[in-house]
Amino acid sequence: MRTQVVIVGGGPSGLLLGQLLHCAGIENIIVERQSGDYVLGRIRAGVLEQVTMDLLKQAGVDKRARAEGLPHDGIELLFKGARHRIDLNGLTGGKQVTVYGQTEVTHDLMDARAAAGLTTIYNAAPVSLHDFDTASPRVRYQKDGATHEIACDFIAGCDGYHGISRASVPADALHLYEKVYPFGWLGVLADVPPLSHELIYANTPRGFALCSMRSATRSRYYVQVGTEERVENWSDDAFWNELRNRLDPEAREHLVTGPSLEKSIAPLRSFVAEPMRFGSLLLAGDAAHIVPPTGAKGLNLATADVGYLSRALEIFYREHSASALDRYSELCLRRVWKAERFSWWFTSLMHRFPDNGEFGQKIQEAELDYLVNSRAASTSLAENYVGLPLESF
Known part of the structure; x- marks a missing residue:
């Protein structure tokens, strides 16, 4: 087989890239090592920036997100037993975020790809990438006991942290930066009405908590736990009791x-x-x-990458110029590091760190107090939360 672009990975970023390329008249094939049901069954984030909504519109798959998604004009920060609202809309000149589950985004993109008759190869494993340092890259995979190969112009690695794409790059060609946090999030999805119509981020002496939702009838809640914790140690009752202990009195009641x-x-x-x-x-x-x-940037960063990449490939095929592709990494990483900074800062502000003690808790509370009472500080939070704009090539 041959196509213009092989997309490795059939999650939301790979599917969105495929749809954007299709709308631009660029041939593409998606190769995914898991089944379609497995991809659709993954529970992930659900806060979409305006950039993501705009890209879904460009791809022609925003209809259900706009009809069923929940627009949010603000968030609430809970500390010292009281909640304080950050007016995202008012502080950013009318911008907002939309709560719409990543599973639903994936579903919409899968439906659009199927309706367009585009090729997605599921259960393709193992997958290997070849000759991407030449003008004739190839993707090889096994399916149903046979080996197949796709020749292409470009390979888009959208297969996640554990995928084959980054692992195929020689180690000496990569510079890796990493910070591992000394805690995790225990998350529960339940068919119960949300506690609030906006997200609540809680900083407490017992640790962080987040009250979120996927729809008007389905809620997603999280509590900070140690890295040694195991899901099987948490019954539903134990989770709900711990969440209550991290909320303000009014929230506990409702x-x-x-x-x-x-x-x-x-x-x-x-x-x-x-x-x-x-x-x-x-x-x-x-x-x-x-x-x-913490900052709801994972899916949104991926869609921003895809927005840059689809535009760069469109310029390449339309204008026969590699200038945009040559700037792809630079533009993505500028935005990536800003989101990394914001996510690190927000995580550091809202979570209890084992070694910081009571002094660290007091410093966090003082910074939160300044944040909610300073328009400049609140604006900085709001601008980053709703998402920074894409730059032009």
Whole structure:
């Protein structure tokens, strides 16, 4: 087989890239090592920046997100037993975020790809990348006991942190930056109405908590736990009791609990691999960077990468110029490091660190007090939370 672009990874970033390329008249094939049901079943984030919503619109897959998504004009910060609202909309000149589950984004993109008759190869394993340091890259995979190969012009590595794309790059060509945090998030998904119509981020002496949602009837809650914790040690009752202990009195009174649909612990890390281009191989999303989920940047950074990459490839094929591709890594990484900074800062502000003690807690509370009472500080938070704009090539 031959195509113009092989996209390795069929998650939301790979699917969005495929749809954007299709809309630009660029042939592409997606190769995914898991089944479609597995990809669709992954529980992930659900806060979409305006940049992400704009890219979904460009790809023609924003209809359901706009109809069913929950627009949010603000967030609440809880500390010292009281909540304080950050007016995202008012502080950023009318910008907002949309709560719409990543699973639903993936579903919409899968449906659009199927309707367009585009090729997605599921259960392709193992996958290997070849000759991406030449003008004739190839992707090889096994399926149903046979080996297949796709020749292409470019390979887009959208296969996540543990995927083959970054692992195929020679180690001496990569510069890796990483910070591993000494805690994780225990998350519960439940079919209960959200505690609040906006997200609540809580800083407490017992640790961080987040009250979020996926819809008007489905909620997502998190509490900070140690890295040694195991999901099986947490019953539903134990989780709800711990969450209550990290909320203000009014929130505790209105919290609706119920059986968990999904329960998991996610470790927190910051990670960046530089550069993001190696000849004909271009990395995007978690293949190149990871952020702690505190700032809701993971999916949004991936879609921003895809926005840059689709535009660069469109320029390449339309104008026969590699100038935009040559700037792809630079532009992505400028935005990536700003999001890494914000996610690190917000994580450092809201979580309890084992070695910081009571002094550290008091410093966090003082900074939070300054943050909610300073328009300049609140504006900085709001601008980063709703998402920085994409730059032009």
